[in-house]
Amino acid sequence: MTARTLHTAGITGTGMSFPEKVLTNADLEKMVETNDEWIVERTGIKERRLCEPGVPASHHGTLAAREAMAMAGVEPEEIDLIVVPTVTPDMLFPSTACIIQKALGCTNAWGYDLSAACSAFLFALQTARAQIESGAVRKVLVIGTEVMSSIMDMTDRNTCILFGDGAGAVVVERLPEGQQGIVDHLHHVDGGGAEFLYMPAGGSLHPATAETVAQGMHYIHQEGREVYKRAVKGMTEVTIDIIERNEVPAEDVKLFVPHQANLRIIEAVQRRVGLVDEQVAVNIDRFGNTTSATIPSALHMHQTAGDLKPGDWIVLAAFGAGFTWGSTLLRWSVDA
């Protein structure tokens, strides 16, 4: 066996891509029994972006990845690995990673999709980090991309107001010796939560049939209140645990990037952790819940706004179907 050395991994580029089409709360008022006031008060969402029919997840994933590679100064052939966290792959197989690999011309990359719902970007970031730290690869693309509109029931007001389409991507690279990047992660799964947030049909349990389609089993089903309670508890605990065990005081966190499912969840976690508004990334008002794209797109927005500098402490946290949840602690490592 070849001896492996331990390296450090860090984010060196970010990107995002969203469809042009905007669906406002006023538009939704014409589609289901709802109103702007309810949606803003209960979720913080003002509008979201939707893909035109026929646009797959790989489309915006490819555009976001291209932007991240440009920021990192990395050519497609240099990418060793592509990991695509998503619940809305182009197809069940081949993986969306394969489709994006071809579109980008990453001729030397291997890759795969990763299924962990709203926590999938963090789980994917950790697999990228582990691959780099082991010495197996040097440059990885992690691309969270979703076409949530492909699994949304636009007649169900409980869910159709919540989600949106779009993509966020990061380049993760082996860093020069001595430089800190991704420092720590904490991940959890509780399969007991499966019944509260799921898409019943389209897998091997209920393959697509005329009947599953007639019953709307290929749409998102959610018990919002139960998920809400568990999300606040789970995200608060993993955020406090990761900063405490790394002895990073809450006031030293430059940016906290929570998964964007509901502004009230974000605010509840913020209060419990003891953070001020300036420390917390929010883009749910513009994009809704874009599942695996929320965290990388928020990182990109803060990077391009000039809010971040190398060495800043950043904490990421997510909660999603499964249940799955987790946090990541990192030192910012983008030079651009």
Ligand code: UT7
């Ligand atoms: O990203 C994956 C993780 N997902 C989450 O973290 C989502 C967690 N859950 C939530 O964000 C919230 O539970 C929701 C936003 C989904 C719902 O908010 P809520 O404050 O928990 O509302 P609720 O489901 O308890 O419903 C309250 C009322 C109900 O009416 P009644 O029974 O009190 O008469 C609903 O029928 O609001 C009604 N309602 C609506 N009214 C207007 C539900 N949806 C709507 C709507 N417009 N769109």
